[in-house]
Amino acid sequence: EAGVVQSPRYKIIEKKQPVAFWCNPISGHNTLYWYLQNLGQGPELLIRYENEEAVDDSQLPKDRFSAERLKGVDSTLKIQPAELGDSAVYLCASSFGGSGNTIYFGEGSWLTVV
Amino acid sequence: QKEVEQDPGPLSVPEGAIVSLNCTYSNSAFQYFMWYRQYSRKGPELLMYTYSSGNKEDGRFTAQVDKSSKYISLFIRDSQPSDSATYLCAMSANRGSTLGRLYFGRGTQLTVWP
Numbered sequence: 377e378a379g380v381v382q383s384p385r386y387k388i389i390e391k392k393q394p395v396a397f398w399c400n401p402i403s404g405h406n407t408l409y410w411y412l413q414n415l416g417q418g419p420e421l422l423i424r425y426e427n428e429e430a431v432d433d434s435q436l437p438k439d440r441f442s443a444e445r446l447k448g449v450d451s452t453l454k455i456q457p458a459e460l461g462d463s464a465v466y467l468c469a470s471s472f473g474g475s476g477n478t479i480y481f482g483e484g485s486w487l488t489v490v
Numbered sequence: 491q492k493e494v495e496q497d498p499g500p501l502s503v504p505e506g507a508i509v510s511l512n513c514t515y516s517n518s519a520f521q522y523f524m525w526y527r528q529y530s531r532k533g534p535e536l537l538m539y540t541y542s543s544g545n546k547e548d549g550r551f552t553a554q555v556d557k558s559s560k561y562i563s564l565f566i567r568d569s570q571p572s573d574s575a576t577y578l579c580a581m582s583a584n585r586g587s588t589l590g591r592l593y594f595g596r597g598t599q600l601t602v603w604p
Contacts, residue, residue: 380533407590416596418494418578418580418594418596419578419594424591431590467534479536479592480536481534481535483531484533
């Protein structure tokens, strides 16, 4: 069974440019997460979806970040415009159900803003 | 103060050693406790999952949770060079506004040398 798939794996962009990351969760998983991982730190939640609904987006910087999960499956995370401080790993994860259920992570999308 | 504290190391041990990794936390609502392993340039991979207090053993790995002290541990017996990775503790609550959100420690970098 395929795991959580993310693309692109690596992206280098200039500051002020837009960037988008795509995630395909494990088949049947209704809960999808986007986490941000800075170098030397643990992941931090940006947004959590249950089906199509964003149920926890309190830590998403909404001035420049946006996310969507159309049809309750794939999801896209966008940054516009990117800043130097956005250089990090963007991890997508999924689970069947929410609290207490095993969360599986993708390989991550590594962003460098120059 | 962060909700989850974890010594980042680095920790370097010889092959065959017993490794002890630890985290402390402050939120008494945390009920689900996990250890993830993250290899370089990869996403976190679930290693151990424990609900509430107690011990759990899986092969060379043992997870312990002491809720009275708000302290969790991961022990690795007969450590192998392939165990060299960053180990992240993570936990979540079973109630409240942050239901379903995973809180991570910053990770401990472990190297097992032959």
